[in-house]
Amino acid sequence: MAQGRHKRDANARKMPSVTKIAAPVASLATLATVGVGVLAANPEVAQQVSADAPGSVARAATGTPTRPEQVSRSTVRADQLSTSATFARKVGRAGTRDAIESAKKKLWTTESLNLWSSSAGNAANLGELAEGEEVLVTGREANGRAEVVWKGEARWVNAEYLSEDEPLEGVDGVCSNGASIAQPVSPNVVKVFNAVCARFPQVTTYGTLRNDGEHGQGLAIDIMVTGDLGWQIAEYIRANRVALGVSYQIYQQKIWSVQRDGEGWRGMSDRGSVTANHYDHVHVTTY
Missing domain, CATH: 2.30.30.40 (SH3 Domains)
Structure with a gap:
């Protein structure tokens, strides 16, 4: 029974026969002879060949042009990236x-x-x-x-x-649409009422005195309004906060205060109803 060959020998090359070796050798000898004859007949070619690397004899003899210098793919890629970046900058500027x-x-x-x-x-x-x-x-x-x-x-x-709205300047003016507020309230509440009523005559309902908190102290006023008009009023009041003596405002579940003015309008927790969350009025507290 024949012995099995080890796996690492499975791809071992067989020794070539003498006939297979002889043929390439004969061809190489013939090519060398032809090359020498060509070189002897053409000194310019011989001079070029002597300057070339080994193996250039066949190229010179057949007249085949030498391979152009190879360019690194990484170099080409870098050039492409550089061109793309320049283009992007130009497009951005344009x-x-x-x-x-x-x-x-x-x-x-x-x-x-x-x-x-x-x-x-x-x-x-x-x-x-x-x-x-x-x-x-x-x-x-x-x-x-x-x-x-x-x-x-x-x-x-x-x-x-x-x-989009041009800021309303100043706080002068009086209410002329027939609206009024309950007294007594602070002078600053009166200022807010007159300033808002004079500039937003479409608002006719205001709330001041109640039995709780700042309203009970006469320091707060509710401007009964909804939607974008409420934001216009709130921003007008904020822009004139110093002249009107305003401390803070609440509208649509957001609060703004003088003490934290840099933070803008801040979100508030849900108080459970439209009125409690101030969606139907702008609440203003004064000093």
């Missing part, structure tokens, strides 16, 4: 320039706002817009910021504090 040139809409700042170099979190602070400033916007927004045009350049600001 897009920003187009946005600036086509900007036509204007909004108003409801707070003083930082001017950022981009919408990214690590953007540089390049200045500040004053409260009540009219500013041109491009319509592009990202990460809670809106792009504005400031001195011919693109800048980014907190989009939450831009409004």
Whole structure:
């Protein structure tokens, strides 16, 4: 019984026969002879061949051009990436320039706002817009910021504090629509009532005195309003908080206070009803 071959020997090469070796040797000898004859007949070719690497005799004899110098794939890839990055920068700059040139809409700042170099979190602070400033916007927004045009350049600001409504100036004026409030209340409550009623005559119902908390002390007023009009009134009051002697406001389950003005409007917990969550009125507490 024949012995089994070990697995590591399964691919061992067989010894080539003498006949198979002889044929390539004969061919090589013939090729060498032809090459020498060509070189002797053409000195220029011989000179070129002597400068080439071994194995160039066959190329010179047949006239086949030498292989061009190989370029590293990594080098080509790096060049492509560099070109792509440059193109992206150009497109980005062009897009920003187009946005600036086509900007036509204007909004108003409801707070003083930082001017950022981009919408990214690590953007540089390049200045500040004053409260009540009219500013041109491009319509592009990202990460809670809106792009504005400031001195011919693109800048980014907190989009939450831009409004389509021009800020109402001053707190002078008296109510002329027949609305009234219960007395006695603080002078600041009277200021809020007159200022709001003079500028928003469509609001006719106000609440002041009650038997609880700040209303019982004559320090608070409820402006009975809903929807976007309520936000317009609330922002007007906030913009004039100093002149009106306002401490804080509540509207649509959000609160704003002088002490935490930098945080803007903050969310509140659910109190269980439309009125308790202040969806049907703006609550204002004064000093």
